[in-house]
Amino acid sequence: MSWRILADHADTMQEQHLAQLFAADPQRFESLHCECGPVLFDYSKQRLSEQTLSELFGLARESKLNDWIDRLFSGEQVNCTEGRPAMHWALRLPADAECVVGEENITAQVHEQLSRMEHVVSKLHAGQWRGVTGEVVTDVVNIGVGGSDLGPLMISDALCDSAVPTSSRLTVHFASTMDGSQLSQLLRELNPHSTLFIISSKSFTTIDTLSNAETARHWLQRTLGDKSAVLHCHFLGVSSAAAKMTEWGISEENQLQIWDWVGGRYSLWSAIGLPIALTVGMGGFRQMLAGAHLMDEHFKSAPWECNLPVLMAMIGVWNTNVLGINAQAILPYDGRLKHLPMYFEQLEMESNGKSVTRDGEPVERNTCPIIWGDVGPNAQHAFYQLLHQGTEAVTCDFIMPARRYHEAHDQPMEELASQHELALANCLAQSRLLALGDAALKDPESMPAYKRYRGNQPSSTLLLDELTPYSLGALIAMYEHKVFVQSVIWRINPFDQWGVEMGKRLAVDTLARIRGEREDLEGVDSSTAGLLRRILG
Numbered sequence: 001m002s003w004r005i006l007a008d009h010a011d012t013m014q015e016q017h018l019a020q021l022f023a024a025d026p027q028r029f030e031s032l033h034c035e036c037g038p039v040l041f042d043y044s045k046q047r048l049s050e051q052t053l054s055e056l057f058g059l060a061r062e063s064k065l066n067d068w069i070d071r072l073f074s075g076e077q078v079n080c081t082e083g084r085p086a087m088h089w090a091l092r093l094p095a096d097a098e099c100v101v102g103e104e105n106i107t108a109q110v111h112e113q114l115s116r117m118e119h120v121v122s123k124l125h126a127g128q129w130r131g132v133t134g135e136v137v138t139d140v141v142n143i144g145v146g147g148s149d150l151g152p153l154m155i156s157d158a159l160c161d162s163a164v165p166t167s168s169r170l171t172v173h174f175a176s177t178m179d180g181s182q183l184s185q186l187l188r189e190l191n192p193h194s195t196l197f198i199i200s201s202k203s204f205t206t207i208d209t210l211s212n213a214e215t216a217r218h219w220l221q222r223t224l225g226d227k228s229a230v231l232h233c234h235f236l237g238v239s240s241a242a243a244k245m246t247e248w249g250i251s252e253e254n255q256l257q258i259w260d261w262v263g264g265r266y267s268l269w270s271a272i273g274l275p276i277a278l279t280v281g282m283g284g285f286r287q288m289l290a291g292a293h294l295m296d297e298h299f300k301s302a303p304w305e306c307n308l309p310v311l312m313a314m315i316g317v318w319n320t321n322v323l324g325i326n327a328q329a330i331l332p333y334d335g336r337l338k339h340l341p342m343y344f345e346q347l348e349m350e351s352n353g354k355s356v357t358r359d360g361e362p363v364e365r366n367t368c369p370i371i372w373g374d375v376g377p378n379a380q381h382a383f384y385q386l387l388h389q390g391t392e393a394v395t396c397d398f399i400m401p402a403r404r405y406h407e408a409h410d411q412p413m414e415e416l417a418s419q420h421e422l423a424l425a426n427c428l429a430q431s432r433l434l435a436l437g438d439a440a441l442k443d444p445e446s447m448p449a450y451k452r453y454r455g456n457q458p459s460s461t462l463l464l465d466e467l468t469p470y471s472l473g474a475l476i477a478m479y480e481h482k483v484f485v486q487s488v489i490w491r492i493n494p495f496d497q498w499g500v501e502m503g504k505r506l507a508v509d510t511l512a513r514i515r516g517e518r519e520d521l522e523g524v525d526s527s528t529a530g531l532l533r534r535i536l537g
């Protein structure tokens with residue numbers, strides 16, 4: 001029923017260009033933006049009206065959104081294919097919050113691991129973590145992939161301005177690629193005597209991570225010898241599989257725990273976020289948790305009309321399923337957020353890239369759009385041409401902090417401030433031009449066709465007061481909950497990722513052929529067989 005109403009309503013909306021919507025209502029921004037703590041969400045440049053939202057809320061009611069939000073926050077097994085709850089929100093609860101699921105006191109477990117993390121962070125920052133030969137550890141390498149890499153990497157970079165000075169002058173590095181290229185580059189520069197590795201893997205079975213971990217172990221042992229003390233002094237593990245960490249050789253006191261109920265792409269709030277805490281200190285890490293908790297509470301209790309994750313999700317549904325816009329660009333106007341698009345690609349596409357409902361039926365409508373992005377000003381010189389004059393409709397998320405640069409380190413303050421202003425101006429100019437097209441320009445009719453702008457490309461702007469652990473925590477939690485709301489509307493499970501499993505199994509079989517352990521090419525398609533023959537000479 002709601003879908004039909006939305007389709008009818010779309011017929012009217014499609015007739016109106018964004019330029020007309022803005023011209024008709026000078027107060028459009030006032031009625032179509034919303035705030036939660038440090039995040040302002042402006043959706044006035046989306047192709048919708050207040051009536052659209054009320055029709056979308058009809059769909060949310062029909063989909064029993066509030067019941068699903070209750071299920072998520074009561075620890076029900078919302079991840080039905082794996083029989084697990086999804087409780088990343090519990091990682092952000094303050095120590096005095098009560099959260100008991102079954103027999104388990106979740107808050108107590110979470111805060112015990114936070115204390116253990118704190119111990120590790122203080123020891124490393126104070127220069128008290130020593131390698132096997134007594135040298136102070138100065139370099140930490142996080143080995144992980146997917147959620148065990150992207151979140152920690154993205155946030156550590158984003159919060160570089162909040163980095164705490166440490167007496168050990170600690171540097172945190174990341175290695176994820178299974179071909180070993182990132183790690184071997186690092187190993188050329190690092191000193192085995194003063195390097196610590198974090199093996200970060202929820203499952204502790206991911207071949208990418210385990211093969212890099214093996215390489216790191218051999219690198220250390222070639223210089224430091226084959227004694228168990230080398231493993232003890234140079235490896236930490238973060239996983240939900242304690243026995244596997246022990247079997248690999250990580251001593252129990254160097255193990256940090258996460259739980260089955262934290263999905264990999266939702267895990268940066270747990271000990272998987274250790275590299276973040278090493279960068280911004282435990283104080284900064286707790287601020288990030290507090291920002292996310294603020295968004296959790298807002299999501300649970302704010303009316304839909306001013307609920308940021310719900311609004312963002314329903315606008316996404318409107319774009320994808322009613323306006324037929326199947327591409328979304330993530331465009332941060334701040335170089336510190338360069339990994340944010342990649343992080344959201346995993347969060348959204350691994351969660352909602354599904355075509356079977358919770359009941360095992362084929363979905364009736366499109367699910368997650370294709371998401372990509374880059375630092376906005378750089379992307380202006382790369383793919384914005386398509387946004388402005390191509391044939392595809394794309395919705396964009398512009399993300400930027402309003403303020404930056406309180407302290408100038410080595411550069412004059414005015415120089416830094418003026419570069420920030422430049423980025424802000426470009427962000428506002430681009431979203432304006434995308435929305436209004438020629439209407440944003442003077443005398444467009446005099447221009448040749450190839451210089452004209454169609455406009456009507458929808459976008460949202462997420463304005464943070466500043467980029468801090470608190471505001472970034474709130475922003476990421478907002479997107480997490482948006483993904484959940486959309487999964488409810490699309491009736492899919494956002495917490496599993498079966499689509500990535502079969503590829504891993506086929507790779508095992510292919511590897512046996514590449515290594516000559518299996519010579520026949522029986523059952524292999526001609527393309528793969530031809531490429532294998534060429535590789536094997």
Ligand SMILES: O=P(O)(O)OC[C@H]1O[C@](O)(CO)[C@@H](O)[C@@H]1O
Pocket residue numbers: 145146147148200201202203204205206209264265350497500
């Ligand atoms: O932390 P793990 O278990 O090594 O998994 C890494 C990544 O691999 C995936 O399972 C996909 O293969 C992601 O969901 C996950 O973030």
